[in-house]
Amino acid sequence: MTDALENPNYPVPDELKSNVIVTTIDRLYNWGRRSSVWPMMFGLACCAIEMICTAASRYDLSRFGMEVMRPSPRQSDLMIVSGTVTKKMIPVIVRLYNQMPEPKYVMAMGACASGGGPFKEGYNVVSGVDKFIPVDVYVPGCPPTPQALLNGLIKLQEKIDSQSIASVPWYQSGNSEPVPVPLLGPDLIDLRQRPLFNQLAKQPAAQAVTE
Amino acid sequence: MYGLGIVKGLWVTVQHFVDTYTDDIRWLSKRYIDPDKLSYRQSSKGKGLFTVQYPEEKLEVPERFRYLPFLLYEEKPDGTKEDRCTSCGICAKVCPPQCIWIERTEDPVTKRPVPAPKAFFIDTDICMNCGYCAEYCPFDAIKMDHDYEIASYDRTGAHVYDKEKLSKPVSYYAGIRPTDYAAEEQARAEAEAKKAARKAR
Amino acid sequence: MTEVVAPTVEAPAAALESRFPGAVTPDARAGYSGYVVAADQLIEVATALRDEMGYDYLSSVTGVDYIADGKLEAVYHACKTTGGPALVLKVQAPREAPVVPSLVNVYPGADFQEREAYDMYGIRFAGHPNLKRILMWEGFAGYPLRKDWKEAYYEGETKPFESRWPGGDFVRAEEKNIFSHNVAYPAGFTPDDWVPESEVSQYPVFDPSTQGEGHGLKTDKLVVNIGPQHPSTHGVFRMLVTLDGETIVNLQPVMGYLHRNHEKIGERNTFLHNMPFTDRLDYISSMSNNLGYALAVEKLMKVKVPERAEYIRVLMVELTRICNHLWAVGFLLNDLGAFFTPALYAIRERELILDFFEATAGSRMMCNYMRFGGVARDLPERIRDDNTLDFLNDMVFNRLPRAIDDLETYLTDNEIIRSRCIGVGVLPPQQAVAFSAAGPLLRASGVAYDLRRADPYSIYDRFDFKVCTRPNGDIYDRYLIRMDEMRESAKICQQVLRDMPTGGDILAGKPAYNVRVPAGESYGRVEGPKGELGFYIVSTGKTNPYRYHVRAPSFINITLLGELCKGHKVADVVAILGSIDIVLGETDR
Ligand code: SF4
Ligand code: SF4
16 A cells, blocks of 8 residues: 555545445455354364364464354355365265355365365265365365465465455345255266256267266 | 362363463564574473464474475576486376376487476376375485465366476475485485496496 | 284184084185185074184174175184184175175174175175165165276276376366266166155164154154264264154264275275375374284285384384374363363374474375385484484473373363263173274273284284273273373383384385285284274285275274163263264275
């Protein structure tokens, strides 16, 4: 900020007046949100242990206002997907995500949550949680050390800072669509792919199917 | 007496509380100036609970710390870079989740393999940071990095590291792992000396 | 490795042969041991083994697919709680219709393990009370561990894959799949024609007709679903609790939410590849997993581990045990409602041990430290600003014992803890043995069964330590036993530091990445912090294991959860679960 802008008597051009108010509100709004991101208390695998260590005294999440881990999705702002996402678990994760109120953020912690990780080839592993729900920040590593996770959280705060109250999707008109919860059939069924299924069923010869 | 156990427990909490604050105050002025003080409080001699104020102060990682792998290149005096990797493929074979892809260079005329990689990919979304690639590379060409501050907003492009993104100079390696580097250089020098001696004979 | 001076297997086993002529034959395959039992006589043989020969403890049950012979094999490892090596029994069944009698009535601890073998191999255990899939879900297509079953991202029978080198053209596996997911369906499948498996058929507890009346009054029983996402469970674990008022009448654990196909991947990996994967089993105590796996493979390879490496191994494993118990105690208190403060104190000590692991092995949790015939690297010079040995001495002689005492003063006499824990979730010793409980859970019930003494491995015979037991088998004793064991572990570490040779090799032979392992089977087991951790390995003499099975203490201990919770209140469930101390990475693998 330049000195001129700090000066309250600085003449604001008319066409900019509304914007100035928005940016100031934005700053306040984002400051409030970034300093009280409540993660959901929810761990999946090995990475969750590092997440707990991050919350413990040595790294101390509460310096970022994030120590209030909420067991209920209804009260949380951030879902830290900390670990391997399996097919058996993904319906639950999607449901939890749908239950979180806007604004909501998702962080993929570790290789597994980002893209499948070392177990990617396994038959019960989803190749990254972003196949189903949108992810805001990815933290690579297996497992990311507490400092790496903190680095990711700071990145998330930066992302929050860059948003504007005028354009954030949750204040626009209309309802946000929930992500369809995948089903557990003979294999994991992503309902958004219905057309593809039907198309394939019509032309059985051209299928990429094992067994 | 009923309740004594609880009181005893609370007394422990008070002790921890006091320890934490006395230590905090004792080191208050020094901790931001002298990084040694930070590591003292993290050692077995530290008392009380202690918090590292990341990102302002960072807990140093030990030399052997491994995060993601990187490739080494030598900086020649004339400014060119020479990869240490000979594309022998051992790291790709020894990698447990098979997240290394190496394309070998072929001589355009003879079609014989040339000892340098044409392309080198590591999918960091699969890599398990196990360190095998570095451990078994016979040419000390791939090593484990210390850089953990690599969170990103998008993974499609950013998480598959190609050769360019993987390559770092040997001097960087010497900086993060001085002991290992010195030991390797010594071993190499000895091997060279032996070779020279054999040739001389 | 030392021979055990316990009754050898031969004497009673020979008796088995003569008692069941024709039904029990020695396993004659090269490198194999134990007996092949005819399926129709299995129950009689097992009963005789248990009642007459002292093999009262069924350590592990699993399957192997010998596809070339057209056979599926169920493999049992039975032991004596008085000590000695395991006796292996095998039952073979044709692949097309594999039926094997269930041993649940002889050894109740076989319950979940048989379900797992059914889930993975399709072996039907006749007479099993609830033969349903356990790790995958009902309705999943195929039996994944069969050798002819291939997953969606299948690339090759064994690693390393051809596509990585020399022509390594990078493609993500999902780009090759038409759904761009890790999925494959039976031909012609559409979700519109598909009828999902109903909850009631998957989990019979939801069936209202099974719920009778109580107290002469017409009361409805209530089924409460806890998990899989739940603050107090240790990871993604689900419990279906049937309640009468507030009292639990039935509890059914549901797991598999972290089933990462460890064994399928492990059979594709080379022997060496599996080492870092074992880190991710029980991710709180990776060093002991490493050791168990290394021992199993070393048994087949017959390598001798250098002295210094043995000492380092023991040091690492015992520090891991302290780490794990600190964590377990901290989080047991969390589950009891003492939110985070005890855990904070425990984690602080654990961090210091992790610092040592990080400085030595390179990673805080995923150590990947042991190699076949030794360890990966020698101890480092320094840890932060301290000399390593000074640091270790300070830790095991001063800091850790003090921290344990501190926790003890902090928690042991606390009246709230006592009233929540004493007499809750009582496990009588006979039941503990019958259900194949292991580790602190078993010893808190007064059974002095610790593999470090019962079937010694590594160099444990050189150390002076006590196998701790506690008499009551309730939550409180399970808490106390962890305190005792931490003290004993610290004692072992002190002896290691005293006796460890200062120099010398840390690895037998040259580091090799492509080890060939002689053909045969082996069962390596260690007393992990959570109990007996076993690795059953079948090698065909190649670089990849043919069968790789993990006997996971967290998985088998959880068989008891339902029994322990019966008659208690809902609030006790999490405490009992916390006192069993499971890690889902190991439960679900
Ligand atoms: S990324 Fe690594 S540490 Fe994290 S859950 Fe996956 S395997 Fe475990
Ligand atoms: S660290 Fe391990 S997983 Fe990662 S590239 Fe190297 S060998 Fe592969």
